[in-house]
Amino acid sequence: MPLLSEVATRSQRLTRTALLAAFGLVMFLFESALPRPLPWAKPGLANIATLLALYALGPRSAWAVTLIRVSVGSFVIGTFFSPGFWLSLAGGVLSCAAMIALRRYASRWFSVIGLSLAGALAHVLAQITLAGILIVQRLEILYLLPLMLWPALAAGLIVGIAAFLLLERFAFEH
Amino acid sequence: MSNRITPPSSNPSSLPSRLLRQIRAGDGIIAILFLALALGSLSLQQLRATGHNAVKANVLMRNAIIAELDLQSADTVTVQGTLGPVTLAITRSEIRVLASTCPNQYCVKQGAIQRPHQMLVCAPNHLAVLLMGKKENDLDAITF
Numbered sequence: 082m083p084l085l086s087e088v089a090t091r092s093q094r095l096t097r098t099a100l101l102a103a104f105g106l107v108m109f110l111f112e113s114a115l116p117r118p119l120p121w122a123k124p125g126l127a128n129i130a131t132l133l134a135l136y137a138l139g140p141r142s143a144w145a146v147t148l149i150r151v152s153v154g155s156f157v158i159g160t161f162f163s164p165g166f167w168l169s170l171a172g173g174v175l176s177c178a179a180m181i182a183l184r185r186y187a188s189r190w191f192s193v194i195g196l197s198l199a200g201a202l203a204h205v206l207a208q209i210t211l212a213g214i215l216i217v218q219r220l221e222i223l224y225l226l227p228l229m230l231w232p233a234l235a236a237g238l239i240v241g242i243a244a245f246l247l248l249e250r251f252a253f254e255h
Numbered sequence: 256m257s258n259r260i261t262p263p264s265s266n267p268s269s270l271p272s273r274l275l276r277q278i279r280a281g282d283g284i285i286a287i288l289f290l291a292l293a294l295g296s297l298s299l300q301q302l303r304a305t306g307h308n309a310v311k312a313n314v315l316m317r318n319a320i321i322a323e324l325d326l327q328s329a330d331t332v333t334v335q336g337t338l339g340p341v342t343l344a345i346t347r348s349e350i351r352v353l354a355s356t357c358p359n360q361y362c363v364k365q366g367a368i369q370r371p372h373q374m375l376v377c378a379p380n381h382l383a384v385l386l387m388g389k390k391e392n393d394l395d396a397i398t399f
Contacts, residue, residue: 187281195282202289218318221374226296234289
């Protein structure tokens, strides 16, 4: 089967990017309605959409899917331009950048699970750094690191396995 | 594209074995890095949280100290946050947020703290309570 990224025309690529963005948005909204034990601990299922876009359609689609989810998602749940929005944007941008960089320069060394874990790690580091700069402004914020890293590790694994199964099923290249 | 939704029946092996076949060296490195950071930060917390109890609590608003509370005497203090009053209760060298005007009540649910460097935060009210040890401002560097 040919690679999707080879056969996709411009409009196919656009439609698929839009579909994945919508999928990511739905995951984001679903998650934000779930109760959470810790305010930052959510599964990050929307990252499945970014991973699928990255593997099937390339880095530009991955950026589009991430940025659309963060901005439109915050419009819908009403956090646009709130501190939570900036944290979400920083996490999304840095994790997307990390995954794209690994895919482009080190794809021989990483499967989709490694990329998902790297994305989760980058997300945590971006959020805690920005929260430290914007909100808390004290090194004590580092005490939150284990409380953020453990859920992120679990979330990264779940998202990676989910993306793996979807890529396998839809015969994308991976 | 006709057979896009073909189930992976051509591949009858179980999920773990299919996953294992895909795993690369970098995945392990990222996982180990992740675990090391998580364990490392956990031990950082354990290391700093041991030792004597705090003697003083600084109430911070946007990083400026607005009140200094003595943890030795039981007391109930109300400070004004950006959303409204926040009530702090001191009992047996511990401090907790008794009541707050914030929507999520994370600060109330956090419970009592008693060790130096521990912190209660009510982000919607722009308030934080930071516990201090015996020395004034005994914050030494946290290397990372």
